[in-house]
Amino acid sequence: MNTRIERIIRTTDGQEPDGALTPAELAQADAHSALGALMKQAYAFKPADAPLAFMGERILARARAAEPEGFTARLQALWHMLVGHPVLAFGGTMAVLALVVTISVQQPEKQTPVTTSTATEPAHMRSFIIYDMPDGNGFFQCVEYESVSRKSNGNESS
Amino acid sequence: MNEIPAADARPDEALVVAFQAGDERAFVAIVDRYKQRLARLAMSVVRNQEDALDVVQDAFIKSYRALKNFRGTSALYTWLYRVVMNHAIDHVRRRPRVVIESENDQLHELPDTGMTLRPDREALNAELRTKIFAAVDSLPEKHRQVVILREVEGMSYKEIAEVTGCTEGTVMSRLFYGRERLRKKLEPYLRSGQ
Numbered sequence: 001m002n003t004r005i006e007r008i009i010r011t012t013d014g015q016e017p018d019g020a021l022t023p024a025e026l027a028q029a030d031a032h033s034a035l036g037a038l039m040k041q042a043y044a045f046k047p048a049d050a051p052l053a054f055m056g057e058r059i060l061a062r063a064r065a066a067e068p069e070g071f072t073a074r075l076q077a078l079w080h081m082l083v084g085h086p087v088l089a090f091g092g093t094m095a096v097l098a099l100v101v102t103i104s105v106q107q108p109e110k111q112t113p114v115t116t117s118t119a120t121e122p123a124h125m126r127s128f129i130i131y132d133m134p135d136g137n138g139f140f141q142c143v144e145y146e147s148v149s150r151k152s153n154g155n156e157s158s
Numbered sequence: 159m160n161e162i163p164a165a166d167a168r169p170d171e172a173l174v175v176a177f178q179a180g181d182e183r184a185f186v187a188i189v190d191r192y193k194q195r196l197a198r199l200a201m202s203v204v205r206n207q208e209d210a211l212d213v214v215q216d217a218f219i220k221s222y223r224a225l226k227n228f229r230g231t232s233a234l235y236t237w238l239y240r241v242v243m244n245h246a247i248d249h250v251r252r253r254p255r256v257v258i259e260s261e262n263d264q265l266h267e268l269p270d271t272g273m274t275l276r277p278d279r280e281a282l283n284a285e286l287r288t289k290i291f292a293a294v295d296s297l298p299e300k301h302r303q304v305v306i307l308r309e310v311e312g313m314s315y316k317e318i319a320e321v322t323g324c325t326e327g328t329v330m331s332r333l334f335y336g337r338e339r340l341r342k343k344l345e346p347y348l349r350s351g352q
Contacts, residue, residue, distance in 0.1 A: 031341050034348045039309040039340075042290040047197035051211050055193050056186030059215055063222040 165190065170234040178226055185225065189218055192235060195311075196242045202306050203246035204253075205291065213249050217242040236320040239313075243303060243321060286347055293343040301336035304329055 166173065166187035176184035193214065200210035200217075221241055228237065294302055300322075307318045315326045315333075322329065341348065 028341075031345075031348050032337050035337060035340055035344065036309045038286075038290060038344065038347065039294070039305070042287050043198075043202050043306075043310040045198070045201060047194055047201060047210070048207065051207070052193050052197060055215070055218070056189035059189055059218045059222065060182055060186060062215070063219050066219065 171230065174225065174228055174230065174234060178228070185222060188234070192238055196238060199239065199311060200242055200246045202310050203243070204249055209249060213245045214242060217245040220245070232320045233317075236317050239307070239321045240323065243307075247299060247303065289344060289347065293340050296343070297336050297339055301332045301339070304332040305336040305340065308333055
């Protein structure tokens with residue numbers, strides 16, 4: 001029996017959010033909501049208008065004046081990087097090769113008829129139970145557990 | 159007769175197409191449309207107006223070049239957010255870290271650096287604002303990014319995923335842990351209401 005819970009969405013069906021949340025979860029949801037309100041107040045600064053005036057035109061002028069990045073410029077930058085940082089270039093190449101090898105080795109196994117009984121190493125799983133709150137802020141509970149995948153040949157007693 | 163150019167009302171997609179066809183005024187329209195929001199985002203990260211403006215301008219200049227190859231796989235504004243966010247984070251990384259030791263730290267001086275508080279928001283006292291900024295600063299960069307985009311910018315999980323280049327599940331995970339860390343650090347202020 002393979003058990004894997006990816007996501008459960010539970011939507012509150014009334015005005016009160018506590019219909020789906022336990023008291024502990026409700027306290028956490030309230031705290032998160034209050035935190036969001038505090039942050040909005042703390043970061044409630046408005047950029048001054050004057051420095052932003054005609055920003056588009058100024059940026060256009062700067063962009064036109066700057067050297068355009070062309071293929072040649074990119075090639076030069078790559079060459080400088082490789083020559084200036086040979087260790088980086090070597091390491092990067094090895095990393096790419098290692099990734100290719102890893103992907104090749106970790107091809108998903110084909111689904112074959114189960115004939116043997118095996119117990120795999122428990123895998124650490126994390127899932128989120130998402131509650132849609134009436135105020136629009138989603139609250140989600142993080143559930144962490146270990147998942148054990150077991151296959152049987154049908155002859156085992158449960 | 160004074161002629162004030164009306165704001166370009168074309169949708170983002172039309173502006174991008176026009177710009178890619180050679181109409182540079184379309185790019186100016188894009189900048190005008192998003193400069194306030196992006197400046198506010200940059201200030202949320204770098205918390206200095208001068209630096210924020212530099213970040214936004216550099217990001218727009220980079221966007222000017224990259225927009226020519228923009229294929230519309232994501233919304234324009236999430237793409238712009240991503241560029242600005244990356245620039246802001248790089249800027250903070252390069253900047254020497256400010257250690258908050260006293261209440262006279264520059265973080266208190268927000269109203270004096272040219273930024274104004276939005277009139278619809280009741281001003282927090284300086285100490286609380288410092289605590290909040292310090293708490294947000296203490297988050298790992300990936301958590302901080304997501305928390306700011308969600309709590310300050312009000313973006314949806316999908317939009318945050320586009321900006322940060324990760325899945326919605328990862329966004330939720332980072333947001334969850336970011337909020338929990340902030341909650342623990344700011345618990346006395348949450349309980350008392352301020």
